[in-house]
Amino acid sequence: MKRLFGSSKPKKPTTNERRNQSTRWQKHPRFWLLLFCVILIVILGNNVNLVSAQSDRSLKEQEDQLIREYTLPSAPTQTPVYKPLPPSPPKNKKPSAPATRKLIGPQPPPQQPQSPPRKPTPRPQTPEKPKPQPESEPKVRESVTSETETPDQPRAKPRAKSPTIKEEETTTTEALPTAEYILQFNRSPVVGNRFRLRGIYSTARLGFTRPQGWKITASKALIRYQHSPALIASRSNLTVQVNGTSIGSIPLNRKQSQIGQALFSIPARLIQDYNDLTIVVQQQNDEKCSDPSDATLWTEVLPDSELQFEYQPQPIPLNFSRYPYPFFDQLSLDANKIVYLLPKVNDDWLIAASRLQAALGRQAEFRPIETSLVKDIEDLDFGDRAVIIGTPATQPTLKDLDLPFPIIKNQILDGNKTALPEDIGVLILTTTLDGAVPVLVVTGNGSEGVAKAAQFLVQPDTKKLGTGQAILVNSLKDVPAPPLREWKGFLPTKDSFKLSDIKTQENGEPLQEIAVRGAGAPPVQIDFRPLPDDEFTRGSSMNLRYSYGPQVNPRTSAVEVLLDGVFIGGARLTSEDGATNKKLNVDLPANLMNRLTSTSKLEVAFRLNPREPGECGKVTDQQLTGTVHPDTSFKLNRQQSVQLPDLKLLQSGYPFAAPQDLSNTAIVVPDAPTKTDLLTMLAFSERLGRLSKADSVKISAYTTASLPPEVRKTNNLVAIGTRDQFPLPEALTKEAGGFGLGSAFSRQSDRASIQTLPDDGGTIKEIISPDNPERVVLALSAQTENGLERVRQIISKDSWFFQLKKDTVLVSSNQENTSTYDPDAYKLDFLNRAPTTRRIENTSLLGKIARILQDNWIFLPGGILAIALLLYGISQLYLKRLSDQKSH
Structure with a gap:
């Protein structure tokens, strides 16, 4: 047994053997380390598997984070600088607007009548010095103006040559262009047709702003006034103050209420971002004692009084930390002009543009915005703010702009010349060639990236993170929709x-x-x-x-x-x-x-x-x-x-603004929308933005063919287009709302059917959705483009929009060229023709019974009489039965 199996007692190693074993330990450290790890795994058992899985996930997250941090291209040597130029009034035309501008510095060279118009051009990839071109009248294009704006305001016209402006700052040796701006008092609703001050001591205030980028060099106040002839000149005077500082005083000494005027110089140091012009009058008509209630103590400041500013427009380095400026200036005295470069229309552009416009509406609140569409960047005018939305494939103009990201084969590349993934959003600020027009680029290599870039700008919390000239939006957390009845600025929902x-x-x-x-x-x-x-x-x-x-x-x-x-x-x-x-x-x-x-x-x-x-x-x-x-x-x-349909509820945005992020609203346009269709879509999106406040904007927009069935069933819909191309034709039928638009310029109702030649009127109609009785469909339509244009003006202007009521509005005008500032420009006819109504309520049983009785009060007397007769009959029957029992 000992031979077969050997001795059971181990043999002691010699000194050389021990030395050789020690050498093996040193020659194979990895083997022993691996053996140690195996033993550790056996000891820990299942716990090691859990720790290993967590480590793998952590490692994967770190790898994903490194993958999402792309290499940026080298920083541009020059920051894009927006160089606004002062406009000059059109040639041979006297400005009729209450607010005008004119050059008072060096004048541009004479205009060449045969020359093509000079327009802002894109900045090329390689810097080139542009050659000055002669100027001509600016090109007229379709546009829409929302809120209040100066009527017949001359469009800014480029100067043929502008002085050189450095990147960040201007030196004292540079001659910046100087312009004059005239702001008339009648632009303020406080003034209107007159500005009357009564009594012994009376004050009136008028607010105005100083636009960003203006360096005021001189300013004056031209006060035109008229006062009572009963005033004593030696004891009556008019004083003008700016931000609490008096700038001058004059005696009220005009004879027979003659019109007088006085020019007051305003020190430039007094002008701030927000300013108050205060007019103070002291009036006496008796040497000893004047009665403060005397009707002869009055002074009127005429509405054509004005403020005159001389200013130098400053160059503005573009940076996302200042967004939405310069595309939207809260201090602007004119309407902010937003111009979208129109690609081949698809759902990506419709959704992104409608959300951006709604976000601008929220930012603007009551301030005016003028929105336009152009098909070529060459059609931009000075004073415009351009917005380009879409991938390089849908917006070829991106290749011609000076962008920090190279574009090759319709792909945006990072610093390693690698195409960015399709779900990465790209935001870029740049300008056209001469810096006269700022350009906001919302792009990406795919539709998901474009949507993510646009969504970054419409969420206030994420927008604050922006800085620099370009932004890569790697990830964006979805903001949950607020509750349906959580409306900021309204009364709390608690009782x-x-x-x-x-x-x-x-x-x-x-x-x-x-x-x-x-x-x-x-x-x-x-x-x-x-x-x-x-x-x-x-x-x-x-x-x-x-x-x-x-x-x-x-x-x-x-x-x-x-x-x-x-x-x-x-x-x-x-x-x-x-x-x-x-x-x-x-x-x-x-x-x-x-x-x-x-x-x-x-x-x-x-x-x-x-x-x-x-x-x-x-x-x-x-x-x-x-x-x-x-x-x-x-x-x-x-x-x-609440009972629907009711256009009066639209004045507060209901039901389209419930919830306030507009996630339950979808806009539908024809498959081949016209400019009027798209501008109406932008006007309605802007209106909803003005009427809502939330941490995000999630309004949707589709063409007729791309409208998802689930969206059609679950969302409130806004259908836009002329009758021939209307996305939801069933909404325009007589059966759907009691009033309908038919072929051959026909109009139909329950009481008549007519044909008109032509029909330039517009129609605003709200009905209960045929796909969901809890939702509504708003139809913005007309027989012609001119009629749809009038509908767009009604949606855009406060004075008309806040008149809407009932369920159908017919818009008409007796003027061929209507002015949107004329209170009599349009005629609105209101109809209640909806055959189907729906009451949306959340009340108790007692409340529902009370509602039924209120809605059917006309039947209440008959019902009471019927119940009384029924009770009388029952009582008589009971009494007869009792008498029969007693007789037996």
């Missing part, structure tokens, strides 16, 4: 809330204490905007908390509460020593609450009069104060109930 829970529309901050001072103090105005689907019942109330100062006259002083100018409650101010934190419970009438709109105001007016009457009309009233406290509380009895 009980405080004044501090209401947010201001300007900055979204909660309301704090609001104080007023003086005998003629303006009322405290609070935006009181219920949600469009709110319906109020009896029992709503307001618990006002207020304070007032001492020395008020308790016999004539009071606090009043008004709702849209209607008095709903008040109380006397009874304490001569003032009072703190007083309470006043005010009932909010249901009939008034249900008439509130998106512009409604709740006013708290302090009627403060001093204890001692003033002498000779001079009243010392600055010690009189009134304060509204933020713990003022509201209790509202309301329910969610």
Whole structure:
């Protein structure tokens, strides 16, 4: 056994053998390390598998992150600089606009009548010095102007030669072009046709801004005025102040109310971004004592008074940290001009353009925007802001621009000359050749990249990250849609809330204490905007908390509460020593609450009069104060109930702006849309942007063929186009809405059917969606392009848009060339013809019963009579049966 198996006692190694074994350990360290790892794995067992999986995932995430961080090209040697040039008025034409510009520096050379128009051209890849070309009248193209804009404003015309401007700054030796801008008072709705000041001492204020990029060199105020002939010249005067600093005063000494004018010089240092021009008049018609209520104490500042500015436009380095400037300037005195370069229309361009326009509408709020479309970048004019959306394949013009990313074979390359993936968005700021037009490029190598780049700009939180000339959007987190009834700037959805829970529309901050001072103090105005689907019942109330100062006259002083100018409650101010934190419970009438709109105001007016009457009309009233406290509380009895279709609800954006990110709204245009179709789409997107506030924009847009069936069924739809190419023709039939547009210029209704020659009117019509009774379809249509243009103007202009009501609007005009600023330019006829209506409500059973009784009140007397007869018959039958039982 010992021979067969050997000895069981191990043999001791010799010294040489031990040395050789030690050498083997040193020669094979990897083997032993591997053996150690195997033993460790056996010991740890399943736990090692978990740790290994987590390590693999972590390694993969790091690899993915490295893959997504692409190599950028070398930084450009020069930052693109936008060089705005001052425009000059058209030749042989006197500007008729209330705001004009003219050159007062070196004039351009004489115009060559036979020369082609000079237009901004793209910046080439290799720097070349452009040759100056003669100028001519700018080309007229289709455009749309939203909000208020100067009528007949001359389009900016390029100068034939401009001075050289350095990249970042200008030196004192450079002669920048100087221009003059005239701003007339009648552009302000405060002025209108007259600016009247009454009484012994009266003030009036007019606000104006200084556009970014303006260096004011000189400014003046030309005041044209007219005053009462009863004023005493030695005791009556007019003073002009700018931002609280007086710039001059004149006596009111005109005879027989003759028109006078005075020119006041405004120091350039006084002009800020936001400015107040204050006109103060002191008027006396008696040497001893003038009656402040005397009707002869008046002075009028005429609406053709004006502010005159001399300025130098400064070069503007383009940087995404300033976006949306210079494409949109909040301080601009003119309409911001946005021009889209039109490619072959597809869904990618439609969605990106509509979302960008909606985001600009939110940024603009009440400020004007003029939107245009061009097919060639050569058609751009000075003063335009160009936007190019699409891949290099759909926008070949990108190859001709000076971009930091090379484009080869319709592919955008990174710093390693490798094509970017299709899901990477690319944003670039550049200019045309001479820097006269800034260009925003929203692109990528695929539709997903273009959509991601556009979405980056419409989300406020992500937009703040932008800087530099170019941005690669690698990843973008989707912002979830807000709740349907979460509307910023509207009343809280809770039935009980405080004044501090209401947010201001300007900055979204909660309301704090609001104080007023003086005998003629303006009322405290609070935006009181219920949600469009709110319906109020009896029992709503307001618990006002207020304070007032001492020395008020308790016999004539009071606090009043008004709702849209209607008095709903008040109380006397009874304490001569003032009072703190007083309470006043005010009932909010249901009939008034249900008439509130998106512009409604709740006013708290302090009627403060001093204890001692003033002498000779001079009243010392600055010690009189009134304060509204933020713990003022509201209790509202309301329910969610609204009936559709109703175009009046469109004034607040409902139902298209629910939720506020517009994710439930889709716009549909024809398969081959015209410029009018696309501009109408942009106008409606901009309008929804002005009416909504959210952290994202998710409105969609499609052509007729590409509209997904699920979107058609689940979304509110806006169909745009003339009748021949209307995307949803069933919406224009008489059966769908009681009014229809037919072939051969026919109009149909329940009562008549006619044909017109021609039909230049427009139609705005809302119906319940045939695919989903919870959704609506808005039709913006006409028989001709001219009629659709009028519909677009109605959507764009506040003065017309906020007149919409009922379910159908017919737009017509007796003028061939209508002016969008003429209040009589269009005629609107409102119809209620919808055969199908739908009430969307979320109420209790008792509320539904009350709603049924309200809607069918005409049958209520007959129903009561029928029930009474039924009860009478039952009672008689019961009594007869009782009598029969007794007789037996």
